[in-house]
Amino acid sequence: MATPGTLPSLNSQCIYRALKMARLLNCHVSEWSRFDRKHYFYGDMPAGYQITQNHHPIAKNGNFGFWVFDEHLDVPYWKEVKILQLQLEQDSGKTIHLPSTSSEGGEGPKSLIDYNRAGCALIEIVTSPCFETAIEAIRFVQTLRLLIIHHNLSNGELHKGHLRVDANVSLERDTVPVEK
Incomplete structure (x- = not known):
């Protein structure tokens, strides 16, 4: 979490899982990828930046198919989703917004931040804008x-x-x- 004088280290299990996920989503694995710093200030990002592969991801150009079914549909159908990219990045913290505790001059709304997951690795999957109904997104x-x-x-x-x-x-x- 942004300790001066330290550099991030790459976790081999994260790379392994990202490559496995890329294969499962029929993605093209890049010959090389790169991590960048995405600078922004938000309360749940204590470093003021996020390490991400947004510009040079580990994999891209995949597809994922699944059946769409619902009690309101007469016939289930097959849906193909284009995977634009799969990237590794750092997770942020978790912001929890609490409502006001009292309407008569009590405490106003509060925001709490849980930093337990901040800095942990995650795999982000970016799809094309192809979902036409909520049930398609849910089934995906x-x-x-x-x-x-x-x-x-x-x-x-x-x-x-x-x-x-x-x-x-x-x-x-x-x-x-x-x-x-």
Whole structure:
């Protein structure tokens, strides 16, 4: 965690797991990759930067297929997701926002930060913007989680932070940008 005069060291188990995940997602493994510092200030990033492979990832250009099914669907269908890149990076801390404890002049809202996972390695998987329904996104995460657990890459326990999902929602309709 940003100790002056120290350099990060590469964990061989992280590389092994990232390469295994890349193969499972049919990714092209890069001949070389590089770590960069992404500088930004946020309360749960104590160093003021994150070590990431955002620009030169360990793997890219993969695909992952899974069945989409739901009680509201008449027929299940197969969905292919393009994996843009798979990268290693440092995890940040966990911010917990608590509401106000009293409406009558008591304490206002608080934010707590748990640094227990800060600096730990993680694998980030970036997909193309291809999910058309919420159920597709749900089935993708469920199937990916089962794959990760089956191949002993992680325990996949969402409530413990072993697997997290960041969703970005496009406001475009039929590839026409929404007017400002």
